[in-house]
Amino acid sequence: MSLANKTVDIRENRLHTILHYNGDAQDLNERGKKGELQIGNSGYEQCGNCQEGCAVGQVYGILDAALIEHAPLGCYATISASCVSGKSTAKARGKGVFHNKAICTNISERETIYGGTEILREAILEAKKRYDPRVIFVTTACVSGIVGDDVEGTARDTQDEIGVPVISISCEGFKSRIWSSGFDIAFNEILRIVREPRKKQDDLVNIFNFVGSDTFTPLLSMLNLRVNYLPSQTTVEELSQISEAACTATICETLATYIGDELERRYKVPQVKAAAPYCLGWTDRWMREVAKLTHRESLAEQVIQKENERIRPELEVLRKELGNQRVYVFAGDAYAHNMANIASDLGMEVVGMTTYHHDQYADTREINTLNFMVESVGNVPNYTVCNKQPYQVLKFLKALKPDILIVRHQALAVYGYKLGIPTIFEADSNKCVGYDGIIELGRRIKRVFQTRKLIQNISENAELPYTDWWMDEGTDPFYFEGEHQ
Ligand code: SF4
Known part of the structure; x- marks a missing residue:
């Protein structure tokens, strides 16, 4: 495993993300480029998302990995939606039947008082026994963070015992008001399973994406390129090769420019510097940019x-x-x-x-x-x-x-x-x-x-x-x- 950055800063600090604005697109664009706006507050919030859910969503669909949510059952509730979309995505992409490989430690009052590292250890052993995964991811939630469970240490110790990498993802909801910070935290840990490139794959394009149908393969096959659809529905082996790709693209900058940047910085995999291919003009421009990076201009x-x-x-x-x-x-x-x-x-x-x-x-x-x-x-x-x-x-x-x-x-x-x-x-x-x-x-x-x-x-x-x-x-x-x- 390669070494990831130790941590990635939350978006409110790194990208000066805001949650409140009222005006027009041009004004937001101009003022945003100067970083003039404040994140904003509201005295009432009807609903919201949590970065833990976003982090979970990125690692849950990795086919030969298992996931442990070290959390109360309520935080785990989003898994049912992830499971449904995992199954439909597998079907749409011809990947066979997708099976849930997640366990919740179900932190209760007892663990909140006495600590939950023992049930976490049991869950890791159970995941190894049930799923025999190539990698086990452990996500944290508000309670495990507040209690101060040593998740990293438990993951390290148990990993030595079972001989399978156990990667902790520190994504407690309270750490960031911006739920998409969870994408960056998950990708920062996914980088741990990326290997040094053995041989460049000149026709392989990394596409960071959400779940759903495969529409990039028909698009890029017209340029004789292969798609590495990431991270859902990939194997650990496919993920480990992303350092060998010809270039990286994402369907929206909110999702994956952080990992795109890191792949460029660490492994010289260039990122497609164009808007994603949505509409005629953007598709033409995106195709030209991909072609430039893969030497297929004509x-x-x-x-x-x-x-x-x-x-x-x-x-x-x-x-x-x-x-x-x-x-x-x-x-x-x-x-x-x-x-x-x-x-x-x-x-x-x-x-x-x-x-x-x-x-x-x-x-x-x-x-x-x-x-x-x-x-x-x-x-x-x-x-x-x-x-x-x-x-x-x-x-x-x-x-x-x-x-x-x-x-x-x-x-x-x-x-x-x-x-x-x-x-x-x-x-x-x-x-x-x-x-x-x-x-x-x-x-x-x-x-x-x-x-x-x-x-x-x-x-x-x-x-x-x-x-x-x-x-x-x-x-x-x-x-x-x-x-x-
Ligand atoms: S991690 Fe925290 S904010 Fe997220 S669902 Fe659990 S309790 Fe709620």
């Missing part, structure tokens, strides 16, 4: 021309049909920019956006998707940052009345329907990738519009759990961020 030009010509007839029809529609995007930071960009490419007007956070500085200076989005979409007039908080977004939507809403997370789609707004739930972040992805989203939007009557029906019969005072148009959506917090 092939790329042929592919770009051919693909543009192939999709043009249907794209023109979609642009005509969707051209007068007003769209609102509600998603994670960089992924929201991807979605807004495609919507704009389909001819729609992006009237507003809410992102869950905003990284003012990028790990990789050249990849700033807000900047790219302002260049390609133009200014988005109603741009807010809030850590989900449907109670606020509901008011933005009621005021703007968009024709369509695009959300990235399931529960948030429900709000669109309750308000009578046709909503796209973009669970699979791979679907909109590349040339076919633009067409695919356009077709889905058309299908959602066909269900308008049903959505109208839902909204007429749905009750929202808010008081008349909150629903009143005169009540400020930022009430709890002001003097009342």
